[in-house]
Amino acid sequence: MTIRMKSVFVVMVLLAVLPGCGGSSSGDATDDDTTGGSEDSTGTTEDGVSQEDTPSGAGVHSAWGVAWDDFWPDTALTATYVISPLGGGTPMELVATWKENVEWRGGTWLVLAIGGAEPGQDGMAVYIDRSEPWVAKIKGAALFSKDKADGPSMEEWWDEPLVVDFDMAVGETVTADAKQHTTMDGADVALEDMHYELTIEKVDGSVTVAAGEFTDCMVLKGKLSGPFDLEAGIWLHPEQFGLKIDDSPMGAGIELKEAWH
DSSP, X not given: OOSOHHHHHHHHHHHOOOOXXXXXXXXXXXXXXXXXXXXXXXXXXTTSOBXXXXXXXXXXXXXXXXBHHHHSOOTTOOEXXXXXXXXXXXXXXXXXXXXXXXXXXXXXXXXXXXXXOSTTSSEEEEEEEOOSTTEEEEEEEEEEOTTOOSSOSEEEEEEEEEEEEOOOOTTOEEEEEEEEEEEETTEEEEEEEEEEEEEEEEEEEEEEETXXXXXXXXXXXXXXXXXXXXXXXXXXXXXXXXXXEEETTTTEEEEEEEOOO
């Protein structure tokens, strides 16, 4: 697989506000650590969202007015994304699926699988805990290749999950710092200090992707700094989850081609 993990991992971290249901940092083991695992009133608010149309109860985003559980696709659904490799290359169409209760690096997780996400196939698995509304806890990701049949070609993770609270106002920025582990072919190759930033730019954005034109989008800007720097624009949708990430000027990106169904 020609996608470089550093770029795609930024995509997945930001989309995983990326990427389902369930998931926790502890629980019973179900699968082997080296694979993708298996499934076991009236008026308006200050942001202009009609209170009549705003969901009520726990888990509603304070600025966007979208309920956390409604935002995540059901784990039985699938979608197709087009992924453009870092630095150019042939775009790939990969199917996104969910796997629940997957054991990986000391915890049990919800997994967003992009492509095969298992040895001998091109794909990627992202390990997530989404149990707290609008708080994404990401343990890490594993990259798989059709050229490697005995395990992931690369993994990146943190000792403790990266925690990002996305329930913030338009214009607000959330930051996180962590030491990121990297392995290639099972061998440790790096332990790097990384700094992450995420800013909500608007909650009424629009965007056109391969799957069509979408409105009422949350638009974010993500930044990563450390041994290298990256920026990415992110578009999220109340019913179609992640629509697009544009990792420019590096040339990498992802966009929805076939809606979640």
